[in-house]
Amino acid sequence: MDKVQLEERVKELNQLLHDTGYAYYVLDQPLVPDAVYDQYLQELIAIESEFPDLIYPDSPTQRVGGTILQGFNKVAHTYPMLSLSNAFGREDLDDFDRRIRASIGDDFSYVCELKIDGLAISLTYENGVFVRGATRGDGRVGEDITENLKTIRSIPLRLKKPVTMELRGEAYMPKKSFMALNESRVEQEEEKFANPRNAAAGSLRQLDPKIAASRNLAIFVYGIGGDGEAYQLDSHAEALDYLDELGFQTNKERKTCHSIDEVQAYIEKWTTKRPDLPYEIDGIVIKVNRYVHQQELGFTAKSPRWATAYKFPAEEVVTTLLDIELTV
Numbered sequence: 593m594d595k596v597q598l599e600e601r602v603k604e605l606n607q608l609l610h611d612t613g614y615a616y617y618v619l620d621q622p623l624v625p626d627a628v629y630d631q632y633l634q635e636l637i638a639i640e641s642e643f644p645d646l647i648y649p650d651s652p653t654q655r656v657g658g659t660i661l662q663g664f665n666k667v668a669h670t671y672p673m674l675s676l677s678n679a680f681g682r683e684d685l686d687d688f689d690r691r692i693r694a695s696i697g698d699d700f701s702y703v704c705e706l707k708i709d710g711l712a713i714s715l716t717y718e719n720g721v722f723v724r725g726a727t728r729g730d731g732r733v734g735e736d737i738t739e740n741l742k743t744i745r746s747i748p749l750r751l752k753k754p755v756t757m758e759l760r761g762e763a764y765m766p767k768k769s770f771m772a773l774n775e776s777r778v779e780q781e782e783e784k785f786a787n788p789r790n791a792a793a794g795s796l797r798q799l800d801p802k803i804a805a806s807r808n809l810a811i812f813v814y815g816i817g818g819d820g821e822a823y824q825l826d827s828h829a830e831a832l833d834y835l836d837e838l839g840f841q842t843n844k845e846r847k848t849c850h851s852i853d854e855v856q857a858y859i860e861k862w863t864t865k866r867p868d869l870p871y872e873i874d875g876i877v878i879k880v881n882r883y884v885h886q887q888e889l890g891f892t893a894k895s896p897r898w899a900t901a902y903k904f905p906a907e908e909v910v911t912t913l914l915d916i917e918l919t920v
């Protein structure tokens with residue numbers, strides 16, 4: 593092939609690998625057998641190694657960087673990453689609901705989401721290309737972990753539309769990957785991770801992206817920085833559907849609820865079903881759905897008045913220590 597044909601082939605392979613990668617890692621519906629995917633990837637690696645000028649920044653071959661970083665740069669979020677108030681029971685939920693009705697009346701809906709027990713991160717895209725990923729940090733400034741986040745296959749390196757936006761998501765380690773990782777840690781006589789959240793945090797803090805890439809991390813994207821006004825979106829539910837269209841992995845168990853009773857039913861459902869999930873959750877996030885209502889409700893110093901997190905009761909920790917008779 594001459595250079596022009598090669599360039600065409602490289603573009604074709606990039607598109608093929610993006611589309612098959614999206615189907616495999618986001619939709620969980622492989623379009624081609626793994627062997628075919630690997631064949632495309634090997635062909636692209638071969639051309640890129642001979643013609644480095646044909647390497648696109650968002651080429652799938654660039655997911656796992658080769659350089660070990662010296663450290664992580666600090667990065668300021670365009671929009672601060674807020675905190676969430678907590679609700680620990682039905683009374684707290686009723687108080688939350690009452691305060692909202694007092695402010696915006698009765699004609700509104702909630703979106704309930706599983707609260708993924710991972711690491712809050714922000715993703716920045718410019719003209720549809722993934723340019724930066726960062727930890728939440730203190731909410732205003734986080735650490736640039738772009739190289740490690742690029743290794744998460746469900747994070748698209750290029751979107752289906754050339755949009756510029758900053759997103760929020762929760763990076764996590766599936767339960768199966770956590771169990772396997774700890775087994776290998778025991779074999780290597782290394783300390784086990786206490787829980788999947790710590791394992792995910794430890795993996796994203798690795799300076800060598802190859803180690804992060806080996807940890808089978810995943811992500812659920814759950815919000816757009818700012819108030820979504822810029823994308824003609826009317827509500828949070830619409831924003832999540834829009835993120836699906838752009839090619840992101842969002843959590844499909846979300847539910848629009850029209851009363852706090854419906855929210856309570858959703859909480860009870862997932863309190864029961866929680867052990868069957870392939871990832872850990874530590875509660876349910878409840879958000880007022882429409883942006884106009886969120887703007888009316890506003891924020892406290894650190895968290896939105898239009899959202900709260902119902903926290904599951906801490907599971908009783910079975911102590912392995914002998915029961916110590918307390919003498920009174």
Ligand SMILES: CC(C)(C)c1nc(N2CCN(c3ncccn3)CC2)c2cc(C(N)=O)c(N)nc2n1
Nearest residue numbers: 674675676705706707708709712762814815877899
């Ligand atoms: C955008 C808002 C503020 C409403 C928001 N904030 C969240 N969090 C804030 C507090 N966070 C936090 N993290 C560390 C220290 C303090 N706060 C951790 C993320 C959300 C977390 C999840 C999730 N985990 O699944 C979710 N589905 N939706 C969220 N929505």
